[in-house]
Amino acid sequence: MSKSIFYHAGCPVCISAEHDIIDLIGAENVEIVHIGEKRDRIPEAENYGVNSVPALVTPKGNVLHLNFGASISDVKG
Amino acid sequence: MSKSIFYHAGCPVCISAEHDIIDLIGAENVEIVHIGEKRDRIPEAENYGVNSVPALVTPKGNVLHLNFGASISDVKG
Numbered sequence: 001m002s003k004s005i006f007y008h009a010g011c012p013v014c015i016s017a018e019h020d021i022i023d024l025i026g027a028e029n030v031e032i033v034h035i036g037e038k039r040d041r042i043p044e045a046e047n048y049g050v051n052s053v054p055a056l057v058t059p060k061g062n063v064l065h066l067n068f069g070a071s072i073s074d075v076k077g
Numbered sequence: 078m079s080k081s082i083f084y085h086a087g088c089p090v091c092i093s094a095e096h097d098i099i100d101l102i103g104a105e106n107v108e109i110v111h112i113g114e115k116r117d118r119i120p121e122a123e124n125y126g127v128n129s130v131p132a133l134v135t136p137k138g139n140v141l142h143l144n145f146g147a148s149i150s151d152v153k154g
Binding site for chain 2: 004016017020021023024025029058059060062063064065066067068
């Protein structure tokens, strides 16, 4: 993939990190996915190795967990 | 400040995240600081709110802890 993907769940830590990432790499270079709302994207995030949100998956498929908002299991509820 | 600062301590998690950050935002946009070697920069990192490495401090002064390599107290030893 050419874009990064930023997974979040709407938490305050997530929103703050989202703003920072957009400032750093540009909105055009990142897809923002709210996995609390788009729950069908949760398995995709897990496959990349996302354990918590907010997290950024780079175009190379590496996961950067950014601070800590919520675990994936919390998002799944 | 205009550049971001990436603080690390040479750990494998740090090096991996360093490569990802350079790929994402460009080497010219980030200062890389090895606080295991430049120990006089540790207080500066702590003042920004860096609790663990690797961490990226954005030009706005926000801290993004990226994954987890080592705590600052571990680095201080």
